[in-house]
Structures are given as structure tokens and as C-alpha cells.
Amino acid sequence: MRKLVLLRHGQSTWNLENRFTGWTDVDLSAAGLVEAQEAGRLLREAGLLPQYAFTSVLKRAIKTLWVGLEVIDRQWIPIKADWHLNERHYGDLQGLNKAETAARFGEAQVLEWRRSYQTRPPAMAHEDPRSECQDPRYPMEAARHAMIGESLADTVARVVPYWESTIAPVVASGEQVLVVAHGNSLRALVKHLEQMTPEQIMEENIPTGVPLVYELSDAGQVERRYYLGDADRIAELSQAVANQGRLHS
Numbered sequence: 001m002r003k004l005v006l007l008r009h010g011q012s013t014w015n016l017e018n019r020f021t022g023w024t025d026v027d028l029s030a031a032g033l034v035e036a037q038e039a040g041r042l043l044r045e046a047g048l049l050p051q052y053a054f055t056s057v058l059k060r061a062i063k064t065l066w067v068g069l070e071v072i073d074r075q076w077i078p079i080k081a082d083w084h085l086n087e088r089h090y091g092d093l094q095g096l097n098k099a100e101t102a103a104r105f106g107e108a109q110v111l112e113w114r115r116s117y118q119t120r121p122p123a124m125a126h127e128d129p130r131s132e133c134q135d136p137r138y139p140m141e142a143a144r145h146a147m148i149g150e151s152l153a154d155t156v157a158r159v160v161p162y163w164e165s166t167i168a169p170v171v172a173s174g175e176q177v178l179v180v181a182h183g184n185s186l187r188a189l190v191k192h193l194e195q196m197t198p199e200q201i202m203e204e205n206i207p208t209g210v211p212l213v214y215e216l217s218d219a220g221q222v223e224r225r226y227y228l229g230d231a232d233r234i235a236e237l238s239q240a241v242a243n244q245g246r247l248h249s
Contacts, residue, residue: 001223002216004171005048006189007180009064010035010209018098022090023132023147028063035209036064040071042211042228050178052078052170056085056185057137065180083143084162087182091121091149094130117198121149152184152201159188168220193222207237
């Protein structure tokens with residue numbers, strides 16, 4: 001039985017402010033640092049000691065990984081950071097408050113932007129000062145195309161090939177793997193692992209800072225999934241994610 005751990009980064013400063021973040025490289029909040037430490041504690045208590053880690057190139061994920069590994073004394077393991085694990089790019093919505101955006105465009109429109117499978121957000125021009133086009137982390141054309149704005153389907157289209165080519169072989173080799181990424185890039189991976197429909201993945205809400213464990217067969221099939229930690233608290237955190245973008249949550 002192979003175990004794979006997925007971890008959404010701890011609360012970021014823009015999570016705290018209820019903003020669309022996407023590829024904007026914001027830091028962890030004070031609470032997010034505590035969540036990262038708690039995630040490490042939960043991994044240690046469960047005996048889940050990763051031998052290899054993957055993360056995005058955004059510092060809220062990288063710092064969550066660093067803090068968690070420090071707690072379990074695993075800072076020495078190989079780490080691979082790659083933009084394919086970045087959060088979904090929210091295009092022209094990046095930086096906007098979700099509730100204020102709902103007040104302006106309506107809850108239904110914001111829900112569609114946040115949770116529909118195929119709908120892309122309003123596009124961000126490459127000339128926009130918020131654009132990452134000049135960021136040295138993203139020299140490739142595929143990344144430049146994503147910077148316009150992505151649907152969840154677009155995110156799946158970049159995450160799944162990276163999983164298959166790079167992460168899955170390490171899991172299959174028997175290594176204990178930890179993936180620290182973002183709400184939507186992890187939802188893309190969850191959809192693939194569990195063979196969910198677009199409608200099913202719309203209902204998946206992954207809370208920050210809570211390890212999600214997959215037990216996989218030798219063939220890579222999901223045998224079991226579960227979060228580490230208090231079930232009632234995790235349910236509250238998941239509901240809070242679902243409530244983002246509502247005028248009254």
C-alpha cells in the first residue's frame with residue numbers, strides 16, 4: 001500500500017483578506033505559519049515521514065513545506081518545485097475581494113468563476129502591471145498562456161501530465177511522497193486520482209493546512225482517502241472554503 005500526502009498551503013495573507021490570489025506570490029499569514037506547523041505535527045504523529053516532496057514555485061506553498069519538514073526533521077529530503085503545481089491563474093480577478101466581487105457581479109457569477117469546470121475568469125492582459133510575464137520563474141510559452149487566466153479544466157490539463165510524468169513514478173517506486181500546493185491544483189489532482197466528474201469536483205473544498213492522505217494500490221488505484229486531524233474542525237474549514245464569494249456566509 002502506497003501512501004501519498006496532499007497538503008494545501010497554510011492560510012495566506014490574501015486568504016485572510018478573502019482575495020482571489022492565483023499566481024500572485026503572497027506570503028503566509030501568522031495563522032498560516034501555525035497551520036504549517038500543525039500539519040507537520042499531524043504527519044509526525046501519523047508516522048507519515050516523506051522521502052520526497054513536490055511543491056509549486058509560489059512561496060506560500062514553499063514555506064508551508066519548509067515549516068512542515070522542519071517539524072518532522074525532514075528538511076534534507078529531495079524537493080522539486082515546479083510551476084505546473086501553481087494555483088489556478090485567476091486572470092483579471094487576481095487581487096479582488098471575493099465578497100466585494102459578488103456584490104458587484106452577483107453571487108452566481110462569482111460561483112461560476114470559482115467553481116465551474118470550464119469557465120475562465122476575465123482575461124488579464126500581458127501588459128497588465130500585475131502580470132507575471134516578466135517573472136524569471138515563467139520563461140516558457142505554456143506558462144505565458146496560462147497567465148491570461150485559467151478554468152479548472154485548464155488547471156487539470158497542466159497538473160495531470162506533470163503528475164503522470166514526474167510525481168506518479170516516484171510514488172510507484174515506493175517512496176513516501178508529499179505534495180504541497182494549492183486549492184485548485186490539488187483539486188485537479190484529486191479529480192484525476194478519484195476519477196471524478198466535473199460536477200463532483202465542483203463540490204470538493206480543500207481546507208488550508210490539513211494533510212489529505214491517499215492510500216493507493218500497487219496499480220495506483222485509490223483504496224482510501226482521509227484527512228488528518230479533528231473531523232468536525234475539518235468539516236468547518238471545508239465549509240468556510242465553500243462560503244467564500246458569498247455575500248453572507
